[in-house]
Amino acid sequence: DAKTTQPNSMESNEEEPVHLPCNHSTISGTDYIHWYRQLPSQGPEYVIHGLTSNVNNRMASLAIAEDRKSSTLILHRATLRDAAVYYCILSSGGYQKVTFGIGTKLQVIP
Amino acid sequence: DAGVIQSPRHEVTEMGQEVTLRCKPISGHDYLFWYRQTMMRGLELLIYFNNNVPIDDSGMPEDRFSAKMPNASFSTLKIQPSEPRDSAVYFCASSRRDSGKLFFGSGTQLSVL
Numbered sequence: 001d002a003k004t005t006q007p008n009s010m011e012s013n014e015e016e017p018v019h020l021p022c023n024h025s026t027i028s029g030t031d032y033i034h035w036y037r038q039l040p041s042q043g044p045e046y047v048i049h050g051l052t053s054n055v056n057n058r059m060a061s062l063a064i065a066e067d068r069k070s071s072t073l074i075l076h077r078a079t080l081r082d083a084a085v086y087y088c089i090l091s092s093g094g095y096q097k098v099t100f101g102i103g104t105k106l107q108v109i110p
Numbered sequence: 111d112a113g114v115i116q117s118p119r120h121e122v123t124e125m126g127q128e129v130t131l132r133c134k135p136i137s138g139h140d141y142l143f144w145y146r147q148t149m150m151r152g153l154e155l156l157i158y159f160n161n162n163v164p165i166d167d168s169g170m171p172e173d174r175f176s177a178k179m180p181n182a183s184f185s186t187l188k189i190q191p192s193e194p195r196d197s198a199v200y201f202c203a204s205s206r207r208d209s210g211k212l213f214f215g216s217g218t219q220l221s222v223l
Contacts, residue, residue: 041216042217043201043203043214043215046211091210101152102152
């Protein structure tokens with residue numbers, strides 16, 4: 001299974017943009033890149049996903065490298081409520097065999 | 111929509127006891143997943159169902175774990191007998207085939223003493 005690599009933790013100042021990186025050098029042509037986040041004491045929640053093109057939604061933007069071996073989740077203006085663990089995962093249509101791993105713990109500083 | 115509903119929210123039991131965790135997926139979702147989360151291993155997939163049928167249980171740690179989905183609106187994860195190393199947060203999630211999105215419940219915090 002294709003793996004992803006993320007930094008264990010990151011910090012950001014409130015109201016500043018945050019760029020969360022993810023490396024997935026063994027991604028296959030059919031793998032979608034998904035991002036989830038997990039707030040304290042809650043289950044993970046979907047953030048965004050994409051295949052090749054950059055994607056935007058009300059929560060975030062996803063920038064995908066041209067070779068698809070890396071991607072970046074962009075929070076345009078971090079708030080205290082964005083403090084969470086962010087997971088980057090690959091899926092080719094289902095979540096079979098997908099392990100979320102440890103993710104990146106984002107700390108937002110007031 | 112109420113989302114994925116799990117019960118109980120917290121469970122404390124003694125080693126050797128049977129534990130049953132429950133999950134109600136979102137109506138209309140045809141996939142159901144059970145995950146376990148620990149500090150050491152992160153979020154791991156235990157088993158998933160498609161249209162109430164178990165498809166892959168290779169993530170189930172051992173025979174003490176079993177999962178059932180008797181109908182489209184209910185699933186259970188049972189541990190018998192429970193051991194202290196089973197202490198973790200267990201999440202249930204559901205999805206619709208073409209959505210590309212998983213919806214998670216709030217989890218069950220299990221503590222086995």
